[in-house]
Amino acid sequence: MTVAFDHSYARDLPGTYLRAAPDVAPAPRLLVLNHLLAADLGLDLTEDQARDWFSGASLPPGADPIAQAYAGHQFGGFSPQLGDGRAHLLGEVMTPQGRLDIQLKGSGRTPFSRGGDGKAAVGPMLREYLISEFMAAVGVPTTRSLAVVATGEQIWRETKLPGAVLTRVAASHLRVGTFQFFSARGDQDKVKALADYAIARHYPAISASDAPYLAFLDAVIATQSRLIAEWMGLGFIHGVMNTDNMAISGETIDYGPCAFMEGYAPGTVFSSIDHQGRYAYANQPLILGWNLARLAETLVPLIDPDPDRAVDILNERLGAIAVRYRAEWLAVMRRKLGLVGEDAGDATLADDLMTAMTGADWTLTFRHLANPARLRPLFDDFRAMEAWLPRWQARAGEGAAQRLATTNSAVIPRNHQVEMALAAATEGDMAPFHVFLAAIQSPFTEAEPYMLPAPTGFGRYVTYCGT
Numbered sequence: 001m002t003v004a005f006d007h008s009y010a011r012d013l014p015g016t017y018l019r020a021a022p023d024v025a026p027a028p029r030l031l032v033l034n035h036l037l038a039a040d041l042g043l044d045l046t047e048d049q050a051r052d053w054f055s056g057a058s059l060p061p062g063a064d065p066i067a068q069a070y071a072g073h074q075f076g077g078f079s080p081q082l083g084d085g086r087a088h089l090l091g092e093v094m095t096p097q098g099r100l101d102i103q104l105k106g107s108g109r110t111p112f113s114r115g116g117d118g119k120a121a122v123g124p125m126l127r128e129y130l131i132s133e134f135m136a137a138v139g140v141p142t143t144r145s146l147a148v149v150a151t152g153e154q155i156w157r158e159t160k161l162p163g164a165v166l167t168r169v170a171a172s173h174l175r176v177g178t179f180q181f182f183s184a185r186g187d188q189d190k191v192k193a194l195a196d197y198a199i200a201r202h203y204p205a206i207s208a209s210d211a212p213y214l215a216f217l218d219a220v221i222a223t224q225s226r227l228i229a230e231w232m233g234l235g236f237i238h239g240v241m242n243t244d245n246m247a248i249s250g251e252t253i254d255y256g257p258c259a260f261m262e263g264y265a266p267g268t269v270f271s272s273i274d275h276q277g278r279y280a281y282a283n284q285p286l287i288l289g290w291n292l293a294r295l296a297e298t299l300v301p302l303i304d305p306d307p308d309r310a311v312d313i314l315n316e317r318l319g320a321i322a323v324r325y326r327a328e329w330l331a332v333m334r335r336k337l338g339l340v341g342e343d344a345g346d347a348t349l350a351d352d353l354m355t356a357m358t359g360a361d362w363t364l365t366f367r368h369l370a371n372p373a374r375l376r377p378l379f380d381d382f383r384a385m386e387a388w389l390p391r392w393q394a395r396a397g398e399g400a401a402q403r404l405a406t407t408n409s410a411v412i413p414r415n416h417q418v419e420m421a422l423a424a425a426t427e428g429d430m431a432p433f434h435v436f437l438a439a440i441q442s443p444f445t446e447a448e449p450y451m452l453p454a455p456t457g458f459g460r461y462v463t464y465c466g467t
Contacts, residue, residue, distance in 0.1 A: 003043065005062035005091030008099065009172070012197055015190060016178070017066040022056030022088045023108030023118070025165065027152025030054075031122070031430055032129060032437070034146050037169065041093055041100065041146070054167040055149035056088075056107045063090040067110035071184055072177035072244025073294060075278055080184045082177060082244050083112030086120060089173060099201060101173055102146070105166040121161040122150055123422040126433060128166055128255040130421070134413050134440040135252055140230045141223070142252040144169040162426060171251055174198055176295045177244030183298035191298055198248050213302040214313065221292055221321055223250025228288045229328035232281075233336055234412070235261035235362035239271040241279050241287045243294050260412045262453050264354070264362045270415075285329070289321045336366045338396050338403035349391060356384035361453055366408040370401035409443035416454040 010017060030051040038045050045053075053060040067084035074082075088104045105128075106120025125148045135142035146167040155163045174194070182190035199207050199216050206215035227250050231238065238245070239257035247253045257271035266282035274280070279287060296314040304310035326347075333350040334342070357365050360378045368374040369392065376382050393400075417436055424432040439450045 002061045003063070003091075003102075004093060005060075005064070005102075006094065006099070007064050007091050008201070009068070009089070009092070009101075009197070010064060010066055013190075013193055016182070016194070017068045017089075018083075018111045019065070020067040020084075020088060020110040021065055021108075022059070022104055022165075025055035025057045025149065025151035025153070025163075028052060028055035028057045029150040029152065031126070031148045031150055031164065031425070032433070034129075034133070034144070037144055037146050040097070041095055041102075041169065043093075050147050051149055054104065054147040055151055055165050056104065060090065065090055065104075067112055068173055068178065069112065069181050070175050070177035070244050071181040072175070072242050073180075073291075074242045074244070075274070078180075078184075079244075081112070081181070082114075083181075084110055084173075085113040085116050086110070086118040087168075098171065101168075101170045103168045103170065103173060105168050106163070107165045117155060119151075119153075119155040119163050120166065121155055121157060121426075122148070122164040123161070123426050124256070125164040125166040126422055126425050127258075127418065128168075130418060130433075130437060130440065131255045131258060131413050132168075132252070133437065134443060135236075137441050137443050138234065138409055140234065140236075140252060141227055141250050143171075143247075170247070170253065171249035172198075172201055172247070173253075174202075174248040175244050175253075176246045176248070176291055177242075178248075179295060179298040180243060188301050192302060195299065195302060202249050211303075213299050214317070217292075217296055217299060217314070217317060220248055220250070220295060221317065221324060224288055224292060225321065225325045225328045226250070227252065228284055229325060229332045231284060232329060233332035234409075235264070235281070237261060237268060237270055237279070237281050238284065239269075239274065239279055241284060241291065243291050246291045246295075259415050259418075261362050262414065263359050264357050264365070265359065285322075285325050288325060289318065292321060293318050335407050336404075337369070337392065338400040338407065340397070340403075343395060345395070349395060352388055353392070356388045360385075363409065363412050364451065364453075367404060367410055370396075370404055406444060410446040411439050411443045411450045413440050414450065414452075414454065417450055 028051050030047050033050045052058045065088040069083045071080050072082050086106055088107050090102045092099050092101055106125055109118035129145035129148050132142050132145045136144055146169050149165050151163040153163045154160045179191055179194055195213055195216055199212060203219045206212055209215040237259055245254040259270040261268045261281055267277060268281045269277050296318055300307055300310045303313055330347055334346055364378055379385055421433040421436045439447045
């Protein structure tokens with residue numbers, strides 16, 4: 001078959017990328033192919049084609065691989081040049097859902113590699129596959145995973161590991177850091193071109209606005225506020241909310257040191273390098289505002305000819321983010337609590353639950369709210385929860401149990417289960433991965449082995465970025 005690739009990014013935004021070819025995988029082996037996603041993309045792939053095209057062994061017809069330029073604030077410090085150091089955008093395909101990027105990740109060095117090897121290991125690529133597909137299954141905006149192919153070569157991290165390439169599908173790979181790259185160089189023509197492209201691709205309804213660039217910022221604020229509220233509802237911790245990992249489309253992108261919180265603790269951190277807790281669970285809404293302020297800085301010349309006036313306008317928008325996020329979070333909490341409609345006391349009810357459930361399993365507490373026999377064992381001290389429950393029951397009313405079961409997943413990618421599946425895959429056994437993948441792709445179906453918290457002795461969970 002052929003792939004009907006288009007290349008609007010390369011065509012419309014010259015000077016924002018460099019051409020680079022993926023490395024040739026010496027002995028590719030297909031580990032997993034997302035057949036349903038391939039069908040959605042209109043790709044009638046054989047497994048041999050997937051193996052070769054999505055490993056770098058050969059390029060699919062019509063591909064024109066590029067590495068995109070971007071900058072980024074990493075843990076608060078600005079890096080003026082990052083870019084795709086181990087990724088190649090093959091092109092875009094048109095689908096009923098719109099234009100989608102197809103990108104290889106872990107496919108070799110590019111001019112942006114900064115001394116890195118451009119490779120990726122089997123474990124981190126399968127982690128992104130698992131968690132992105134779970135996010136899709138629960139309806140959270142996310143990049144998708146089309147395939148993971150083992151390359152047949154060994155790469156060095158702390159030890160020698162089998163290499164792999166992930167094929168990622170995204171609404172686009174435009175990031176806050178993409179705007180920062182050109183803004184930092186004073187290239188306002190490129191910033192304007194990026195904004196025009198992003199509006200046309202992601203927010204076409206605002207193209208006729210009297211103030212399109214302000215409307216663009218408003219749109220990104222809205223999508224990102226909604227996204228982070230969804231993360232918080234899942235107990236999801238991204239782990240590395242740098243501006244180069246914040247997608248203009250409002251999708252979750254770059255699943256590196258990410259994980260799901262089990263016992264509710266607002267200060268939970270999983271990343272091995274986040275020593276100060278910058279990207280802890282409770283800080284994610286704060287970083288939302290911080291990152292959006294960095295995007296706003298790049299748009300100043302597009303907002304008003306008078307820089308002071310532009311800053312005032314942007315600060316007004318940025319100052320409203322906390323209220324916007326709180327409204328999105330409350331909408332998520334109403335859904336998780338099985339509430340119908342809106343009540344003035346809902347925010348207090350949700351806040352008081354956060355206090356009462358400290359230490360209890362985040363996922364199962366919401367799942368079992370209507371079942372005291374399953375709820376009580378989740379708590380070391382049930383007194384605060386016992387006092388809260390009658391208030392919730394009075395507000396939730398009839399049918400709450402059914403609503404809870406359809407809005408709160410029974411299964412999440414629990415950290416110990418993820419690690420067992422990835423460890424087996426790294427050793428060449430993909431069977432545990434596929435069984436686990438099937439469970440998290442049907443997250444509202446109770447599958448007892450995958451609902452259990454980590455066993456005693458699992459210890460503090462630490463994740464790594466995989467580079």
